[in-house]
Amino acid sequence: MKKIDRSNPVRTGFHQAKWDEPVIFELTQPGERGVLVNKAEKAICEATEGTAAIPAFLKREQAPALPEISQPRVLRHYARLAQETLGTDVNVEIGQGTCTVKYSPKVNEQLANLPQMREMHPLQDESTAQGIMEILYKTNQYFCEISGMDAFTMQPGGGSQAILGMASLVYSYFKSRGEEKQRNEIITTIYSHPSDAAAPHLKGFKIIYLHPDKDGYPDFEAFKAAVNEHTAAFFVANPEDTGVYNKNVLKFTSYMHEHGGLCGYDQANANGLLGVTRAREAGFDTCFFNLHKTFSAPHGCGGPACGAVGCADFLEPFLPAPIVRFDGEKYYYDYENAKNPYGMHKIREFNGAAQVVLKAYAWIRALGAEGLYQAAKTAVLNNNYLFKKLMELPFVDAPYIPGKQRIEQCRYTLEKLLEETGVGTADIQRRMMDFGMHYWTSHHPYYVPEPMTLEPTETPSKADLDEYIATLKYVFNEAYTDPKYLKAAPHSSVCHQLDESNMDDPEQWAVTWRAYRKKYQ
Amino acid sequence: MRKIGLLVNPIAGMGGSVGLKGTDGLAEEAAQRGAVQRAPSRAEAALKALQPLRGNLTILCAAGEMGENEALAQGFQTQTVYRPNLPTAAADTIAAAKAIEAAGAELLLFAGGDGTARDLVAAGVQIPCIGIPAGVKIHSPVYALRPEAAGELACRVLQGERSRTKQIEVVDIDEDAWRADLVRTRLYGYLTVPDDRSLLQHGKAASPASxxxxxxxxxxxxxxxxxxxxxxxxxxxxxxxxxxxxxxxxxxxxxxxxxxxxxxxxxxxxxxxxxxxxxxxxxxxxxxxxxxxxxxxxxxxxxxxxxxxxxxxxxxxxxxxxxxxxxxxxxxxxxxxxxxxxxxxxxxxxxxxxxxxxxxxxxxxxxx
The missing domain is CATH 3.40.50 (Rossmann fold)
Structure with missing residues (x-):
């Protein structure tokens, strides 16, 4: 038996499974079935004859084109795909800056999977749902305490929908004052999340972007020039993607209020702020939390998520219905807002993803108020440890205010590395996959040249951080010693390099099987 | 057999090494000051990246130091379509570019600087161009980031991996003004380039939409x-x-x-x-x-x-x-x-x- 050498934390032996798995629609075999369903008994057939009452125009003319495939083939298909992903449970999840991927306690999954939760129906009688209603109510209260807001809705199904919720609040507010046609512009910044522009745009607002000033803060002079009688609101993240906290944010929100506009705070990721700052005290009228970013619920891959939207009391009448309230004895649904002629009424069904709220509730309860503050402090400490270690490398830099501490993430630039080696951030990104690591560049367009955005959260231990740093250094070193091999990466991952030349052309996109068939078959 | 053009401006970049801020009209002075040619070696560096396609490629070029020498040095089959006057001048670049396009090149690789790109505009070149950076001034995004990147991009185009093209500005600094430390650019026109953001200059602002x-x-x-x-x-x-x-x-x-x-x-x-x-x-x-x-x-x-x-x-x-x-x-x-x-x-x-x-x-x- 040989002694195992663990002195090098870089996983040079990593190799991911590659299955060349077809799209499930391509696996279809006519007549193949997963389940053969017996013909229903006579009584059931009779009982369901009522479907004849469904108007003809609502009925399908032909069966949906679902894949015809047996159970083991379905299982194999998805098991293979699962092996081709790099999920948060298998890699040291530091490299997805701005995504804020933290550990989701598995015990909370079990809570969400309890029959009492799993088998509930949103329309069942309130008296039988008091447990989850209490959790919805209390989580709402916690969010109010954390943000300083007066009310929350759990209805939005994710961050972008939450921003749409904030934009809807703004729209409702001005509609109630007869100003919705005049106040049709929302100002945001290029370093806020792209959805801070996209979602209000969907609501019909015109979007005005601000560039940062030389220190990386939103340019206040540009902001003042942008504000006019058409301005409805200012939507911004703080810190923005750069990780630099704008301590002058109150100046922005005050100016906006002086000119009749509202302020929305993108707190999707409030990871460095829990127990430190509160949105309301920074002058914001509405804000939102992504429960999968800040409160440990898992990222849903587009599945169930929750972007909880909060607001000050004067906006509460415009929140969607229902709102869970407590009368001193029992919890009940308040549908009053559904009658508000100016309200948004609904942004998603019922109370949103109750299981996700349950997981966030469990996490908050497990940590307590002090624990939340400790999580924020640890996230900031982790990030600044990483920041210090990486900034020691001569070819790594971070734009704006040299030496200033970042909050929970940082956008670095590898411009010098590119100049010296010809290796850019996209090359590093692909090569990190060869070690089972995520690495993220930036939202587009790349305002920071050759960007690298890392965000550790409070999850990783020092050993995790050191492993990630060692892997990055290994790859950086390769840029100088074997750039050709590096640029040909990934070598041990699922996909080799793709032809990206038309990936920015909407005419050639096919994001559904139907679109693919229409365009390419 | 595929045909691509190679055009080398042999004097491009010479001024830079002897502090002349550009070589337009000053090639002789640059040479007297001891400047060495840099365009030929950079053109060869680009051609190296095209080696995998060598057997199926004819390089259309101007004779001697305007492309033929470099192509032959890298072992490519050549077809000379223009013979320049010596010493070469802008008129030769223009005439050679026209001859290369007329001879059926599907792509033009050229080594030079902003002045060379300007000459291609003057020649009215319509086929996609890829610049091999060799000049003192490189402001036009027609140029690849490095000579090797120019060859790599040409390779991708020929292999059908970069089918889309776009028009880009050809700008140049007024060299007389620049030598007096005044920076003034002029827009001379547009050239067609393969639409690639990773290998061409000014390509850093990749955005989700083209x-x-x-x-x-x-x-x-x-x-x-x-x-x-x-x-x-x-x-x-x-x-x-x-x-x-x-x-x-x-x-x-x-x-x-x-x-x-x-x-x-x-x-x-x-x-x-x-x-x-x-x-x-x-x-x-x-x-x-x-x-x-x-x-x-x-x-x-x-x-x-x-x-x-x-x-x-x-x-x-x-x-x-x-x-x-x-x-x-x-x-x-x-x-x-x-x-x-x-x-x-x-x-x-x-x-x-x-x-x-x-x-x-x-x-x-x-x-x-």
Whole structure:
């Protein structure tokens, strides 16, 4: 038996499974079935004859084109795909800056999977749902305490929908004052999340972007020039993607209020702020939390998520219905807002993803108020440890205010590395996959040249951080010693390099099987 | 057998090594100062990346040091289509480019600097071009980041991996002014290049939508805002051209065109034309930054003079710009240099640029 050498934390032996798995629609075999369903008994057939009452125009003319495939083939298909992903449970999840991927306690999954939760129906009688209603109510209260807001809705199904919720609040507010046609512009910044522009745009607002000033803060002079009688609101993240906290944010929100506009705070990721700052005290009228970013619920891959939207009391009448309230004895649904002629009424069904709220509730309860503050402090400490270690490398830099501490993430630039080696951030990104690591560049367009955005959260231990740093250094070193091999990466991952030349052309996109068939078959 | 062109400007870059800020018209002096040729070795570096395709490739080139030597040195089969006069001059670059295109090249690799790109514009080259950076001044995004990247990109195009092309500005600094430490660029025209953001210069601002998709969105937004019964003077540039294209109008790429009510009224107006027609109706200017260095006025659109600006008014000015274009400012203001300090000062401050459908960006305008 040989002694195992663990002195090098870089996983040079990593190799991911590659299955060349077809799209499930391509696996279809006519007549193949997963389940053969017996013909229903006579009584059931009779009982369901009522479907004849469904108007003809609502009925399908032909069966949906679902894949015809047996159970083991379905299982194999998805098991293979699962092996081709790099999920948060298998890699040291530091490299997805701005995504804020933290550990989701598995015990909370079990809570969400309890029959009492799993088998509930949103329309069942309130008296039988008091447990989850209490959790919805209390989580709402916690969010109010954390943000300083007066009310929350759990209805939005994710961050972008939450921003749409904030934009809807703004729209409702001005509609109630007869100003919705005049106040049709929302100002945001290029370093806020792209959805801070996209979602209000969907609501019909015109979007005005601000560039940062030389220190990386939103340019206040540009902001003042942008504000006019058409301005409805200012939507911004703080810190923005750069990780630099704008301590002058109150100046922005005050100016906006002086000119009749509202302020929305993108707190999707409030990871460095829990127990430190509160949105309301920074002058914001509405804000939102992504429960999968800040409160440990898992990222849903587009599945169930929750972007909880909060607001000050004067906006509460415009929140969607229902709102869970407590009368001193029992919890009940308040549908009053559904009658508000100016309200948004609904942004998603019922109370949103109750299981996700349950997981966030469990996490908050497990940590307590002090624990939340400790999580924020640890996230900031982790990030600044990483920041210090990486900034020691001569070819790594971070734009704006040299030496200033970042909050929970940082956008670095590898411009010098590119100049010296010809290796850019996209090359590093692909090569990190060869070690089972995520690495993220930036939202587009790349305002920071050759960007690298890392965000550790409070999850990783020092050993995790050191492993990630060692892997990055290994790859950086390769840029100088074997750039050709590096640029040909990934070598041990699922996909080799793709032809990206038309990936920015909407005419050639096919994001559904139907679109693919229409365009390419 | 596939055919591509190779054109080497043998004197490109010589001035730089001996402190001459460009070699245009100064090749002899550069040589006397001991400058060595750098374009040939850089051309060869690019050709190295094409080695995998060598057996199936004929290089169309000019004789001797204008491409033939480099291609032969790298073991490529060549076909000489032009014989230059010695010493070579800009006229040779122009004639060789024409001959290469006429001989059926599907792509032109050329080693040089901004002056060389300018010569290709003068030659009216229509096929996609990829510049091998070898000159003292490299401002045009026609150039690859490095010589090897030029070859790599050519390889990808030939293998069908870069089928899309786009038109890019060819700008050059006025070398006489530069030598006097004045930086003035001019827009000379447009060349077609493979649309690749990772290998060409100025390619850092990758955005989710292609530049042409952004231009179309900007054009749609602008078209929505155009009022009936008014004049719109549309300045030069590919972004403003997208507006004309979107309206189905045959305008010019380099000139100022007048449109009203969806119709093209006049093409390629000079300053006097503009000033005269402004008097007829309420008028708006539609501009995009041109000529590199983030100039909104004074580079490539000199017909829009200070007098024109004063007559139209700042509040009747629309600025169209893609995110990529604004990205390259890196926080710097858009510059105006109409030659009329009063007009320039009047434009200074913050303005809005249309960057997409219902999307604007605050930009700073400065005369400094």
């Amino acid at each position: 530049e042409s998709a952004q231009q179309n969105a900007i054009a749609s937004e602008m078209a929505k805002r155009m009022k009936p019964g008014c004049f719109y003077f549309v300045g030069p540039g590919t972004t403003t051209k997208a507006l004309l294209d979107g309206l189905g109008l045959e305008g010019t790429l380099l000139g100022v065109d007048l449109i009203a009510d969806g119709k093209l009224l006049q093409k390629d107006l000079c300053e006097a034309d503009i000033l005269q027609r402004i008097r007829e109706k309420e008028s708006f200017l539609v501009l995009t930054p041109t000529g590199g260095q983030g100039f909104l006025l004074g580079r490539g659109n000199q017909q829009i003079s200070g007098a024109v600006i004063k007559a139209i008014g700042k509040d009747h000015l629309f600025i169209l710009a893609t995110r990529e274009k604004l990205f390259h400012l890196q926080g710097r203001p858009l510059l105006v240099d109409t030659g009329d300090p009063e007009a320039d000062a009047g434009l200074s401050g913050y303005m809005r640029a249309i960057i997409g459908l219902g999307e604007e960006q605050m930009i700073r305008i400065s005369a400094d």
